[in-house]
Amino acid sequence: PSLRVGTLTAQIMEEIKSVRKTGFTMAPEAGSERLRRLINKGITEADLLDTAKKAYEAGWLNMKLYFMVGLPGEEAADVEAIIALAEKVRGFTKRRGQVTISVGTFVPKPHTPFQWEPQIGIDESRRRIGLLKKARKRRGIKLKWHEPRMSFLEGVFSRGDRRLFDLLICAWKKGARLTGWSDYFSLTPFLEAAKELDIELTDYLRAIPEDAPLPWDHIDTGVKKGYLLEERARAYALKRTEDCRRGRCQGCGVCDFKTIKPVTYIKRDEDQDLLHPGRSLFGQGKQAHTHHYFYTISYSKLGDARFLGHLDTMRAIERILRRSGLPIGHSRGFHPHPLIQFGDALPLGYESLGAVFSVGLTDVIICKKLIERLNSHSVDGLFFLDAVGPRPRKTLIKLKKRRYYLWWRGIDSIRLPLEETLDGDIRIKFTNTISFFDTRLPLPWPWNQKGPFCMVSTEDNERLRPEKLLATWFERRTIDVRFLRTLVVETIY
Ligand code: SF4
Structure with a gap:
């Protein structure tokens, strides 16, 4: 350590x-x-x-x-x-x-x-x-x-x-x-x-x-240059500056004390509400460290969050889990790691209404409260939708089917309706309007736009890149991703 x-x-x-x-x-x-x-x-x-x-x-x-x-x-x-x-x-x-x-x-x-x-x-x-x-x-x-x-x-x-x-x-x-x-x-x-x-x-x-x-x-990091100069002078005068997480504020300029302020711990008073009746508090007793309860959690990745790559998304979710104070289980090996498993990687730039991950907890949590807790510690664009569990063992997250909607300025001259099934069960369909209304999602949400939209659905083909498929279909070499929005509307595991 x-x-x-x-x-x-x-x-x-x-x-x-x-x-x-x-x-x-x-x-x-x-x-x-x-x-x-x-x-x-x-x-x-x-x-x-x-x-x-x-x-x-x-x-x-x-x-x-x-x-x-x-x-x-x-x-x-x-x-x-x-x-x-x-x-x-x-x-x-x-x-x-x-x-x-x-x-x-x-x-x-x-x-x-x-x-x-x-x-x-x-x-x-x-x-x-x-x-x-x-x-x-x-x-x-x-x-x-x-x-x-x-x-x-x-x-x-x-x-x-x-x-x-x-x-x-x-x-x-x-x-x-x-x-x-x-x-x-x-x-x-x-x-x-x-x-x-x-x-x-x-x-x-x-x-x-x-x-x-x-x-x-x-x-601009928020820290003022004048503050850095003062600190430099204090260093040469061998004067100690207190750590503001444990002592008083030194006025470096970073905090507004509304949204940004030093936080060193999460208060746990509300944790008892998360548990199923009759359960002990988190982490108490040996059993809490040896038994794990697995939950599959679906989440949406929308708006600017589409520019988070898969590894960054994993890191962001791990941090949200830690910040939320949930009792995350760890593997028992020589180098214990959190029991979190992610589904298939979503390509960079794609939005999704149904990405999933599984997490092992050391206690049984009420699913609704679990989702509320995660959302209260989440970041813009990542919104947690559902939790299924607990299960005694982790289940392999294997993609079976995905349905995508693409919105791209370059396809607005297509004559509608148009529908085609390609090799390998890939279906392409154009539609004039789509409208999603999911009461779980935070508003406003930018996908209620004018079409035409292209819907692509596929089974057992996790490597499919709909924009490349369309590019081939239109016999264009590339599609300019600046004008393309790809949304995964349905994922079946
Ligand atoms: S409390 Fe905030 S503003 Fe004050 S020294 Fe620490 S980081 Fe800077």
Whole structure:
């Protein structure tokens, strides 16, 4: 696990140990107390050592510590302090224990108080990692580092400007592929591209004057530049800024305290209403963790949500489930994962009235309340329609039939009515009007438009792309997707 230092309680340790106990990770970021204060890490050495001691006492043998070299204001003593801290942590272990120091080079990021700071170059990064290699003497301390050439490139793109678009294309033409993977990484195509385009890459690593315009000035994250400058000054004065999730607001500018405000927990008082009568509260008792109740949930994906790809949709739904505070079950393996299974991927750009997923819960929930709870934590365009369950086992979600409606400006000259059945049971039919009225859906909903519409239905053909089918039918090479809306009106599993 990777936990905030100082938050590890005996109860949390017991919970973690009940599922797995691999390595234990802490991120002090800097070796010395002074530098941790400068970067506002808010952790003292005493906190770190106390957490490490508790972890060893609870049975962890392997500890991983994350650090950075090249932080603003770093001195040689701060680099040496990394080893000293690791040795103190190693001191708690029994003979078999191991401490791994994982070190990366500091990369200044836009929209942070350190966005004006310089980044150390490849040679300096190697030199500082070399100091760590030399200082590491004790057995049981292992050193790993992030490749300095990779950090160099990250630094270039982190604070890059629009000229880097050409650089990226040029490097790609010169063979740069999967650059983020260490086994494929090569700096050469980027250096060659920079030379060809007359771009000096090291310029992107320099300190930036505070009054200089920044390439990301037009992006408004809500955090004011003045606030970042104040924070930078506070960092150099070693003044701590409190975490607003636990302390007072620092006035960074992000929150309006109506729709945006810090939220650190969901109150559970209303959870009892969700349960079938006679059930215990979520998560109580051992049975709650070993028995799962599976629900199949259908949802609509409409409007701008059609631009969420399948993976993003999965992530959004997982977050909604977590935010809703429902008792999601987890697999029992070495790496437990939430028991959520999605139906077939909906192609990007398609809307749907009947996408489904299945989720395993650790308690029996009233279906209507389950849907209400999900909708109250959902985002625009994702609307939950029905829940079926509970079932004792998960059922395979296999697509049998889909019916699509397409609305596209280019087909308005078709003579109606027109109907045709193609090979493989694919039916195409044009219709002048369609109107959907589903009381479960939030209004307004933009599909009640003037036709003609094209209806395509298919069985057992999950790979069918109606727009491609129509393009072939009309003998056009492509259909301009800007003018096309595709809606899955019916899905049968
Ligand atoms: S509470 Fe909101 S506005 Fe205040 S510091 Fe935190 S994020 Fe910024």
